[in-house]
Amino acid sequence: MFWLAQVEDTVKIEPKNFGKSDNDAISEVLNTKFANKIIPDVGLCICVHDILETVPGLILHLDGCSYMKAKFRLVMFRPYVGEIITGRIMSCSPAGVRVTLGFFDDILIPAPALQPGSEFDPAEQVWVWNYEGEKMYMDIEEPIRFRVLREVFTDKTPTADMAATAGRRQSAADASATSDLQANSAKIPPYSLTCTIAEDGLGLLSWWGS
Numbered sequence: 128m129f130w131l132a133q134v135e136d137t138v139k140i141e142p143k144n145f146g147k148s149d150n151d152a153i154s155e156v157l158n159t160k161f162a163n164k165i166i167p168d169v170g171l172c173i174c175v176h177d178i179l180e181t182v183p184g185l186i187l188h189l190d191g192c193s194y195m196k197a198k199f200r201l202v203m204f205r206p207y208v209g210e211i212i213t214g215r216i217m218s219c220s221p222a223g224v225r226v227t228l229g230f231f232d233d234i235l236i237p238a239p240a241l242q243p244g245s246e247f248d249p250a251e252q253v254w255v256w257n258y259e260g261e262k263m264y265m266d267i268e269e270p271i272r273f274r275v276l277r278e279v280f281t282d283k284t285p286t287a288d289m290a291a292t293a294g295r296r297q298s299a300a301d302a303s304a305t306s307d308l309q310a311n312s313a314k315i316p317p318y319s320l321t322c323t324i325a326e327d328g329l330g331l332l333s334w335w336g337s
Contacts (some may be wrong), residue, residue, distance in 0.1 A: 131167050131176055131200045140193040150178045153197050161201055167280050167315040170205025171231060206275045207330045213272045216265060233319040236273055240323035242330055270332045273322040283317050
């Protein structure tokens with residue numbers, strides 16, 4: 128679930144931080160830049176683990192900042208496909224069950240990946256597993272064990288077409304279409320997991336006495 132990714136980057140150190148050690152100043156900048164951010168095809172960055180190597184920086188006369196090249200490792204969250212994880216139910220809808228780990232919420236167990244015999248209760252707004260005549264409610268905040276089926280990275284970088292559209296005067300129709308496009312894009316997370324509980328031992332921990 129967690130692993131170390133080695134990265135190289137040029138770090139900008141402002142004059143106010145010159146009194147700090149290189150590692151402290153670099154770590155502060157890198158945590159601000161990477162922590163809680165998605166790195167495409169790498170995962171969700173938790174924090175800087177350590178600084179492996181630095182190259183003495185150059186101070187530019189334009190801003191007085193020092194620019195140092197650094198090689199470092201980041202603690203990343205990226206479960207492997209097939210990994211079993213425990214989280215908590217965040218919400219339910221006819222589309223499936225959304226799960227949170229506390230620090231990561233873009234986890235979906237789609238309706239077809241629930242236990243066979245499950246159905247959505249519109250009155251309670253939760254899923255119910257009908258098991259041998261007994262109704263097993265999947266209540267919000269309940270601990271749930273699931274298996275990762277696949278991961279999806281979505282590039283959220285603005286395209287040239289989007290930049291061109293933003294730079295010209297828009298008609299009312301163009302503005303409405305752009306607004307809808309931006310709204311739909313905002314709903315798509317940069318990194319998400321699709322999971323399943325359609326196996327013995329998966330689902331609410333209370334179902335299996337663990």
